[in-house]
Structure formats: C-alpha cells, structure tokens
Amino acid sequence: MDFEPPFQVSYKTLLKKATKSDNEIFLVEEYCELPLINLSRLSSGQQLERERCMNEIADAASRLGFFQIINHGIPKEVLRSISYEQKNVFHQPFQKKVKDNFLNLSANSYRWGNPKATCLRQFSWSEAFHISITEIPRMTTEYKSLRLAIEKFAKAVASIAKILAEILSTKLGIRSCSYFQDNCPAGSSYVRLNRYPPCPYSSKVYGLIPHTDSDFLTLVYQDMVGGLQLFNHGAWFSVKPNPDALIVNIGDLFQAMSNCVYRSTKHRVVGNTQTERFSVAYFYCPSNDAIIQSFTKPAVYRNFTFSEYKLQNQTDVQENGDKIGLSKFLL
Ligand SMILES: O=C(O)CCC(=O)C(=O)O
Numbered sequence: 623m624d625f626e627p628p629f630q631v632s633y634k635t636l637l638k639k640a641t642k643s644d645n646e647i648f649l650v651e652e653y654c655e656l657p658l659i660n661l662s663r664l665s666s667g668q669q670l671e672r673e674r675c676m677n678e679i680a681d682a683a684s685r686l687g688f689f690q691i692i693n694h695g696i697p698k699e700v701l702r703s704i705s706y707e708q709k710n711v712f713h714q715p716f717q718k719k720v721k722d723n724f725l726n727l728s729a730n731s732y733r734w735g736n737p738k739a740t741c742l743r744q745f746s747w748s749e750a751f752h753i754s755i756t757e758i759p760r761m762t763t764e765y766k767s768l769r770l771a772i773e774k775f776a777k778a779v780a781s782i783a784k785i786l787a788e789i790l791s792t793k794l795g796i797r798s799c800s801y802f803q804d805n806c807p808a809g810s811s812y813v814r815l816n817r818y819p820p821c822p823y824s825s826k827v828y829g830l831i832p833h834t835d836s837d838f839l840t841l842v843y844q845d846m847v848g849g850l851q852l853f854n855h856g857a858w859f860s861v862k863p864n865p866d867a868l869i870v871n872i873g874d875l876f877q878a879m880s881n882c883v884y885r886s887t888k889h890r891v892v893g894n895t896q897t898e899r900f901s902v903a904y905f906y907c908p909s910n911d912a913i914i915q916s917f918t919k920p921a922v923y924r925n926f927t928f929s930e931y932k933l934q935n936q937t938d939v940q941e942n943g944d945k946i947g948l949s950k951f952l953l
C-alpha cells in the first residue's frame with residue numbers, strides 16, 4: 623500500500639532487534655476504568671450538581687491524571703467528520719505526505735517513526751500531523767474539508783479545555799484566576815492527528831513511546847481499536863475505548879503549576895498487528911513567553927517559560943533520544 627511509511631526499510635537495523643528479542647513487553651491484560659465524568663452537570667441549575675462534577679474532575683486529575691468526559695457538547699458530526707478526514711489524509715501516498723509543502727503546513731509537521739532513536743524503546747511505529755492552530759487557516763484548499771473538520775474540532779475542544787483548566791485552578795483554591803484567559807490564546811495550542819499502522823512487531827515495538835504531554839491538558843478522541851495505556855502505581859493499564867467519550871489527561875504544565883497536586887501521568891500506545899488505529903489529540907498550551915509558576919508555595923519546580931520548557935525537551939531528545947521533562951526543573 624503506497625500510503626504506508628517505509629518503517630521496515632528505513633529502520634531495518636533497529637527493527638532487526640525486534641525480531642531477535644523475545645521480550646514481549648507490552649502484554650498488558652488489565653484494563654483501567656477511567657473515571658467517566660458527565661459534563662452536562664456543569665450547566666445544571668443545581669449548584670450541588672455543578673460542585674460535584676467539578677470535584678470529580680479535580681479528584682480524577684489528582685488521583686490518576688486521566689479521565690473521560692461524556693455529554694461534552696461536541697456534535698457527533700464534528701467527531702465523525704474529523705475521523706473521516708484524517709483517515710483520508712493518512713491514506714494519501716507516503717511520497718506525497720513527506721513533501722514539505724503537502725497541506726501547506728510548516729516543515730516537520732508530518733512525522734513518522736523517530737529518526738533520532740538509537741534503540742527500540744525510543745522508536746514509535748506511528749505517523750502524525752502536528753498542527754499549530756495558527757496554521758489551520760492557511761492549509762491548502764485541496765484539502766478544504768480536512769481544514770474545516772480540524773477547525774471545527776479545535777474550536778469545540780478548545781472551549782472544553784479552557785473550562786476544565788479553570789475548574790482545576792479554582793479547585794486549587796485560586797479565586798478569580800485569569801491566568802488561562804491571559805496566557806493561553808487560541809493560537810498557542812496544537813492539534814495532532816495520529817495514525818498507528820498495523821505493526822508486525824506490535825508486542826515489541828511501541829506505537830508511541832511512553833511519555834508525558836508538555837502542555838496543560840490534552841483531550842483525545844480515539845477510535846474503537848484501543849492501544850492507549852497509562853502507568854499507574856508501578857504498572858501499565860489499558861484504556862478501554864468509549865465511542866461517546868473524549869479522554870482528558872493532565873500535562874506537565876499543570877503538574878508544575880499545581881505543585882504536583884495534579885498528575886502528568888506517563889502513557890504510551892501499543893500497536894496492533896492487524897488493524898490501523900487513529901486518534902486526534904488537542905494540546906492546550908500557553909503562549910511561548912508565558913511563565914509557568916506554581917500557584918501554591920513552597921514551589922516544587924522553579925519558574926520557567928513555556929519556550930524554555932520546549933527547548934529543554936528538544937535538547938534532551940537530541941542528546942538522549944527521549945524527553946526528560948519536569949525533573950530538570952526541580953528546585
Ligand atoms: O493515540 C493516543 O491515544 C494518545 C496519543 C498521545 O498520547 C499523544 O499524541 O501525545
């Protein structure tokens with residue numbers, strides 16, 4: 623199939639190790655029931671219902687760093703349309719997808735595998751379009767329906783991200799917090815379209831390597847294939863797909879800002895030998911010069927700007943093949 627990235631050819635030496643290794647590291651049997659939060663209660667006329675809903679959100683963010691939301695208000699059509707369009711774009715010929723001006727996005731927007739990986743555990747058997755919200759309007763008209771689908775999805779999810787961020791900061795005891803309003807303009811966030819092609823070594827090679835997200839919050843819409851796993855109390859658990867839910871996870875910036883009250887939980891994706899998998903992630907981020915500081919004292923991490931954080935992560939990936947993250951900013 624001409625749309626498949628040439629993993630086997632380009633990463634031959636690395637993948638040879640997978641055929642030799644009999645270390646089946648991803649056989650996770652256990653499912654993790656993510657807290658399922660009904661967001662419609664936020665607009666309930668009853669104060670008690672609203673309070674309960676907000677407490678559940680804060681509780682899930684601190685216990686697990688992951689939860690699911692239902693009745694989130696995103697029209698089914700918006701989700702159906704982004705799913706359809708992302709499948710279509712990933713099924714374009716590989717030679718087209720790798721061209722710098724494909725979709726008229728910035729270079730390096732399309733990613734596959736990991737050119738910096740020096741060993742299997744740094745390698746991801748997946749492809750993605752990483753898109754800054756500011757780039758969406760200039761996407762090529764040839765893919766107008768994709769552009770519209772991303773635009774609608776991003777707009778709907780952005781408003782949920784902002785509401786969740788404000789609830790989480792209120793629950794830290796911060797009153798009338800305008801931080802997100804002031805520091806997270808719509809254009810600073812990102813959408814990432816993910817595709818996990820069938821992988822012949824799926825029990826030995828990651829779909830997406832274990833990582834934490836470098837943002838405040840991530841919202842993910844996934845198909846029904848499954849493969850997302852999270853690390854909790856020393857073990858990996860699979861997340862059961864729910865067609866009506868979006869997954870929310872806390873990113874590093876909220877962990878820093880909350881002095882570790884909210885958890886940026888490590889997660890990964892395990893591929894499938896037979897079936898391709900799709901997901902769309904929305905990363906709720908501040909502007910580059912926003913200062914990330916803890917709301918409460920004493921602080922666990924030193925203050926840093928978002929661009930400083932991204933630069934440090936990039937350097938770490940260059941030098942180690944992997945992100946080190948917040949531990950570099952401990953006081
Ligand atoms: O595909 C998924 O379910 C998760 C994707 C993810 O973790 C990411 O893009 O950061």
Ligand SMILES: [Fe+2]
Pocket residue numbers: 833834835840889
């Ligand atoms: Fe992630």
